[in-house]
Amino acid sequence: MSVNGSQRVDLEVVANLIPPRSRVLDVGSGDGSLLELLQDTKQVDGRGLELSQRGVNECVARGLSVIQGDADKDLEFYPDKGFDFVVLSQTLQATRNPKLVLDELLRIGDRAIVSFPNFGHWRVRLSLFVNGRMPVTKDLPYSWYDTPNIHFCTIRDFVNLCEELGATVEKATALDGNGQKIGLSMPWWFWNFFGQQAVFLLKR
Amino acid sequence: MAAPRAGKTNNEADQPSSPVLRFGPDKPLKLDAGTLLSPFQIAYQTYGTLNDARSNAILVCHALTGDQHVANTNPVTGKPGWWEVLIGPGRIIDTDRFFVICSNVIGGCLGSTGPASTNPATGKPYGLDLPVITIRDMVRAQKMLIDHFGIEKLFCVLGGSMGGMQVLEWASSYPEQVFSALPIATGARHSSQNIAFHEVGRQAVMADPEWHGGKYFDYGKRPEKGLAVARMAAHITYLSEAALHRKFGRNLQDRETLTFGFDADFQIESYLRHQGMTFVDRFDANSYLYMTRSMDYFDLAADHGGRLADAFAGTKTRFCLVSFTSDWLFPTEESRSIVHALNAAGASVSFVEIETDRGHDAFLLDEPELFAAINGFIGSAARARGLTS
Incomplete structure (x- = not known):
C-alpha cells in the first residue's frame, strides 16, 4: 500500500526514530523494505499490514511477519498500545479516512510515526499556479483520475489534524527533494514550502 | 489403479505397518465426550533425526482422510505420501534438518485407535461404541506422543483443513509447546454449510x-x-x-x-x-x-466464551496462515477472522492468500507460492529458534 514506491528516502529517517528491540507495526509495509531494515539494524519485533496480496506474499516468503489487510478497515482489530511504534509511511494520503486512521495509529501505538508527501511544496504550488491543472510531478506521477492518493495534505494541514486529535508532535522532519533534512530551526511556513516530504513522530 | 481390497484396512487398524505407541490402563486418553479411552494406541511415522536439544521437531497434522504416511509410500494405496511434494530430504520441510512427526489421529483407521480397531472389551471392532472424538481429543493424544519423545517444545505444528484445526487447537491448548504454527486452508470453526x-x-x-x-x-x-x-x-x-x-x-x-x-x-x-x-x-x-463429526464439533471461539482472541491470549507462538482464493470450503474470510483474533491477542502473525483455481485441495498440490510462503516462514522461525541450516 506504500503508494510512491520510488521515493522512500524517508525510510532512514523513520528508522532513526526507532530504538532497538522495539515492537513495531508497519502499516502499508509494501515490499517490506522498512521492516527488513529495522529487523536487520535494530532487531525490532516487527509486523506488517499491507494491502497488496503480492506484496504480502513476497514479504512472508522473505520471512517477514506480514498480513494482508486494509489500513481503513483492519486497524480496529489491534489492541490498545500493542506496539511501541506504529509506522504509516507514504500511505496516509491513500487512505479513505485519514483522520480515523491516524486516530487508530495513536491508539494502537505508544507512538506513531507518519510520513507523507507534502502537497504544499513549492513545485506542486507552482505547477497548479502555472498550468491550472492537477500537479503531476516526478514524485507524484499520477493523473487526477487514476491516482491512489485521494487525500493529499500539506504539512500545515497535517499539523492541524494532529491538534484536532490531541496528538503531540514530539519530532518533525521535513525532507527536500534530495531526501536531505531541512534545518531544524525553520518555521512551519518554510517547511511547508520547501519540504517535499515530512516525517512526524507523534504521541497521545 | 486397483488398490488392495477390503480387510487390508482392518489389519492396518490394529497392526499398522508403521511404528505404534500403545498406552495401557495407567495412561487413558481423556475424551471431550466425558469418558476415558483406554487402552489406546497411536500409529505414527517419523522422518529425520531429533537433535540433542530436541528443538527441531515438526508435527504434521493430517486432514479428514489423511494418515501418518505423509512422506513415505502409502502401505494401503501404494501411492506416494500425501505431502511428499513438501516434506522429505532437501524439500521445503527438509528431513535432513528437521525431525518430522506425523501420527494417525484418534478415530482414524490406519493404526491409531478408531472405530475399526478391536475393542478389547468385546474382541470385535468398536464400531459406534467408540465415543465421538473431537479435534481436541486428537490433539491431546498427539501431546502424549510428543511427551513420549521427550519434546518440550515443537518447533512447528502444521497442517491443512482438519489438520489446520488441530494446529489451531495445539496453539491454543499448549501455547508454551508450540514455537510456530502453520494452519493452512482451515477455520476456527466448521461453518453451517460444511x-x-x-x-x-x-x-x-x-x-x-x-x-x-x-x-x-x-x-x-x-x-x-x-x-x-x-x-x-x-x-x-x-x-x-x-x-x-x-x-x-x-x-x-x-x-x-x-x-x-x-x-x-x-x-x-x-x-x-x-x-x-x-x-x-x-x-x-x-x-x-x-x-x-470431529470437524463439525470444532468451534475454538465457543470453547473460549465466544471470543476467538481469548483462545490465543498471551501467546508467543509465531503464526502463519494460508488460504486459497478458490477454496469455498474454507474461504479466505475464515482465515482472516483467525488473523483478526490473533492481532487482537497481540500475536505474531503472517497471512498469505494464494490465487489459484484449484480449490481447497490446493494445499496438497505443487503450489509454488504456498511453498515460498512456508519456506520463508519456516526459515525465519528457524533463525529465531537458533536452528542452524
Whole structure:
C-alpha cells in the first residue's frame, strides 16, 4: 500500500526514530523494505499490514511477519498500545479516512510515526499556479483520475489534524527533494514550502 | 489403479505397518465426550533425526482422510505420501534438518485407535461404541506422543483443513509447546454449510443397507456404495467450479454422443465414480463418520466464551496462515477472522492468500507460492529458534 514506491528516502529517517528491540507495526509495509531494515539494524519485533496480496506474499516468503489487510478497515482489530511504534509511511494520503486512521495509529501505538508527501511544496504550488491543472510531478506521477492518493495534505494541514486529535508532535522532519533534512530551526511556513516530504513522530 | 481390497484396512487398524505407541490402563486418553479411552494406541511415522536439544521437531497434522504416511509410500494405496511434494530430504520441510512427526489421529483407521480397531472389551471392532472424538481429543493424544519423545517444545505444528484445526487447537491448548504454527486452508470453526455437506456424506453411508447400524464387520460386509457417494459429494467441495470446468468441461467419457441413459456419459461423472470407488478401498466407513463429526464439533471461539482472541491470549507462538482464493470450503474470510483474533491477542502473525483455481485441495498440490510462503516462514522461525541450516 506504500503508494510512491520510488521515493522512500524517508525510510532512514523513520528508522532513526526507532530504538532497538522495539515492537513495531508497519502499516502499508509494501515490499517490506522498512521492516527488513529495522529487523536487520535494530532487531525490532516487527509486523506488517499491507494491502497488496503480492506484496504480502513476497514479504512472508522473505520471512517477514506480514498480513494482508486494509489500513481503513483492519486497524480496529489491534489492541490498545500493542506496539511501541506504529509506522504509516507514504500511505496516509491513500487512505479513505485519514483522520480515523491516524486516530487508530495513536491508539494502537505508544507512538506513531507518519510520513507523507507534502502537497504544499513549492513545485506542486507552482505547477497548479502555472498550468491550472492537477500537479503531476516526478514524485507524484499520477493523473487526477487514476491516482491512489485521494487525500493529499500539506504539512500545515497535517499539523492541524494532529491538534484536532490531541496528538503531540514530539519530532518533525521535513525532507527536500534530495531526501536531505531541512534545518531544524525553520518555521512551519518554510517547511511547508520547501519540504517535499515530512516525517512526524507523534504521541497521545 | 486397483488398490488392495477390503480387510487390508482392518489389519492396518490394529497392526499398522508403521511404528505404534500403545498406552495401557495407567495412561487413558481423556475424551471431550466425558469418558476415558483406554487402552489406546497411536500409529505414527517419523522422518529425520531429533537433535540433542530436541528443538527441531515438526508435527504434521493430517486432514479428514489423511494418515501418518505423509512422506513415505502409502502401505494401503501404494501411492506416494500425501505431502511428499513438501516434506522429505532437501524439500521445503527438509528431513535432513528437521525431525518430522506425523501420527494417525484418534478415530482414524490406519493404526491409531478408531472405530475399526478391536475393542478389547468385546474382541470385535468398536464400531459406534467408540465415543465421538473431537479435534481436541486428537490433539491431546498427539501431546502424549510428543511427551513420549521427550519434546518440550515443537518447533512447528502444521497442517491443512482438519489438520489446520488441530494446529489451531495445539496453539491454543499448549501455547508454551508450540514455537510456530502453520494452519493452512482451515477455520476456527466448521461453518453451517460444511456441516451440511458432512451430514449428506454421513447419511449416504448410513443409508447403505450394508452399514448395519455400524456393525458391518459382523456381517462381513462394508457400506461401499454409501461411502463412495459420500466421497463423491465431498470431493466436489475440495475442488472449484473453475477447475472442474477447466479439467472436464462437458466432455464425454469414451463415447461420441449422449446415450440417453444414466451411465457415466460425462468425464466428470466417471472421474467422481472412480474417486468414490478407490476411496472405499482405503478408508473405513465408520471412521469417516467420526472424522467428519470431529470437524463439525470444532468451534475454538465457543470453547473460549465466544471470543476467538481469548483462545490465543498471551501467546508467543509465531503464526502463519494460508488460504486459497478458490477454496469455498474454507474461504479466505475464515482465515482472516483467525488473523483478526490473533492481532487482537497481540500475536505474531503472517497471512498469505494464494490465487489459484484449484480449490481447497490446493494445499496438497505443487503450489509454488504456498511453498515460498512456508519456506520463508519456516526459515525465519528457524533463525529465531537458533536452528542452524
